[in-house]
Amino acid sequence: MGDGSAIPKLGSMKALIGIFVGAGASYGIYKLIKEGSFRRNKKSVGSEGPGVKSCQPGGANIQRGSLLARVSGLDVICPRAEAASGDVIHESPGNLEPQHLKMLLSCLQTNSDASERCQILLTLGNAAAFSVNQDLIREFEGIRVIAGFLSDPTPEVKIQTMNALNNLCMNIANQEQIKVYVPQVLELIEMSPVNSDLQLGALRLLTNLSVTDKHQHMLKDSVTLLLSLLVVSSEALQVQALKVLVNLSSNPDMMDDIVQAQAPASVVLLFDARTSPAVLLRLLTFAGNLKAWRPSIQVADELRRKQDCLFRVMLDEPSQLHSRLVQLLSHPDGEIQAQVARILT
Secondary structure, eight states: OTTSSSOOOOSSHHHHHHHHHTTOOTTOOOSOOSSOOOOOOTTSOSOOSSOOOOOSTTOOOOOTTSHHHHHHOOOOOOOOOOEETTEEOOOOGGGOOHHHHHHHHHHHHHOOOHHHHHHHHHHHHHHTTSHHHHHHHHHTTHHHHHHGGGGOSSHHHHHHHHHHHHHHTSSHHHHHHHGGGHHHHHHHHHHSOTTOHHHHHHHHHHHHHTSSSTTGGGGGGGHHHHHHHHHHSOHHHHHHHHHHHHHHHTSGGGHHHHHTSBOOGGGGGGSSTTSOHHHHHHHHHHHHHHHTOOOOHHHHHHHHTSTTBHIIIIISTTOSHHHHHHHGGGOSOHHHHHHHHHHHO
C-alpha cells in the first residue's frame, strides 16, 4: 500500500467496498481486548459457544471455552484472499491502513443507498475484528458514526450496525463509548419482532457489555425484558438472554434489582426435561446464582409484598422451582444432573 501518505484512487465506492468485504466475514472477533482482561465469571457456564478458529495466519488457536469463545458464542471466520478484477487480494482486515477506515466512515455518513450502507458497515465490522482497528475506529470517532445507524429505517442496516458495535465492544476503551447506546439497544430489543436477527445482535452486544461488573448497573431495568424473552423466544434468543442474566446474577451488587424485577410465572416451566440442554444448563446456572443469595428476614418479607416479582416466582417457598429441580435429578444429561445437585445441596 506504500507509506500511507495518499489514498489510491479505486474508481468507485463499490470497488472499495468489494475489495475489503472480500477479505473477511462480518461476525468475526479476532483478538481479545489488549488493554485489559475480563474477570473470569466463576459461576458462568464453562463454554458459551462452539470452537473458535484462529484468523491470524500462523497464529495461535483460540481455545474452546476461553473467554473469547464464551462472550459472544460466535465463530471467528478466517479472512481469505479472493479475486477482484482478476487480481488476488492479499490484504486482511487486520492490515487495513488508517486512511481506508477514514474513507469508509466518511462514505458511510454521506451514502444514501441502504444496500451500500450495509456493505460499508459489514466492512467496518470485519475490520473491527482486529484490535488495532478497534482503536483506530474509536480515535476517528467511528463509534459515534456507526451507532448513529441504530435508528436507520432499514432493518438490515440496523443489524449490520449492531454486528459492528458487537466487535468494537471487545475493547475496554470502546465500551466506555458504546455504553451510551444501551437504552437505545434495549428499546430495539423491545420493539423488534420476536426472534429477529436484530434482537439476537442486540443481546450479543449486551452480553459483551455485561461480562465485567463495570457497566452491569445500566442493565438493572432490563431484567423483566430478558425474563419475558425466555418464555416467548426461540432457543437461540433464550441462550443469549440467559448469558446476560447469568452475567448480571454473578454480581452480588445486582441481586437486589434482579430479585424484585417482575417475572412471568411461566419461567419456572422451563425447568423441564423437554427444555433444550443448552438453555437448561444456563437456566440452572442463573437459578444457582439466585439460590446463593441470602436475604434478611426483613428483605424477604418486603419482597413477598411485591406481586409477580422474581423472588416470589423462583425463590419463595410457594414456588414450584424446588419440585421441578428434584424431577431434573433424573435428567439423562450428567452435567444437568450435577448442576441440579449443586443447587439443591
